[in-house]
Amino acid sequence: MYALHVKQREVFVVSQMRVIxxxxxxxxxxxxxxxxxxxxxxxxxxxxxxxxxxxxxxxxVDATPVRFDIPVSGELLTGLAWRNRRGQTRGLKYVVDGRLERSISLQGFYRLTPEGADVLAAVVSGPAR
Incomplete structure (x- = not known):
């Protein structure tokens, strides 16, 4: 599970959590x-x-520390996708020039695809800005 935050059209990974x-x-x-x-x-x-x-x-939960300095790059944003209970997959909406134009696209609880989870796991394990 990932907590995400949007500030000035940039998406940040706040924490990675695993429910115990x-x-x-x-x-x-x-x-x-x-x-x-x-x-x-x-x-x-x-x-x-x-x-x-x-x-x-x-x-x-077992979680990484809460941080607000781990950005998700614009090219990775376009690769994030979610799958609903019916198996339908959708990508992140409102990404323009690598920035999230409308945060409504991320509000709520969504099931990441395994590939999307891998993308965010790589972001969390990489160096912070």
């Missing part, structure tokens, strides 16, 4: 006793993302 589990652990704290108790008191930093509300749950 979605089970409640000691680090999550005790389960809430009342509706206004925090769902995961051991994960205050993640509460703003909605963990525990609307069916969301804590997810434990």
């Amino acid at each position: 589990d979605v089970e409640r652990r000691d680090c999550c704290g005790i389960a809430p006793a009342a509706w206004d108790d925090p769902a995961y008191p051991g994960h205050y930093d993640w509460s703003m993302l909605g963990a525990g509300g609307c069916g969301a749950q804590a997810v434990h």
Whole structure:
């Protein structure tokens, strides 16, 4: 799983993550006793993302450090592709002259193709700017 960020039409890889589990652990704290108790008191930093509300749950991940200095080059952007549940593949929309013109093309959760995942893995493992 990759977290991406767009700034001034440039795409950055923020973090590469691998889900370990979605089970409640000691680090999550005790389960809430009342509706206004925090769902995961051991994960205050993640509460703003909605963990525990609307069916969301804590997810434990193995991740690279969060960074905002790993750009994805324009030529690599055109090679990124996603596959939906029906097996249809689509590329990244709104890439013009190696820059992402509209960030809406990246908003949400998408399944990268194996080739797209390889591209982003190479970007993460390479030197930062």
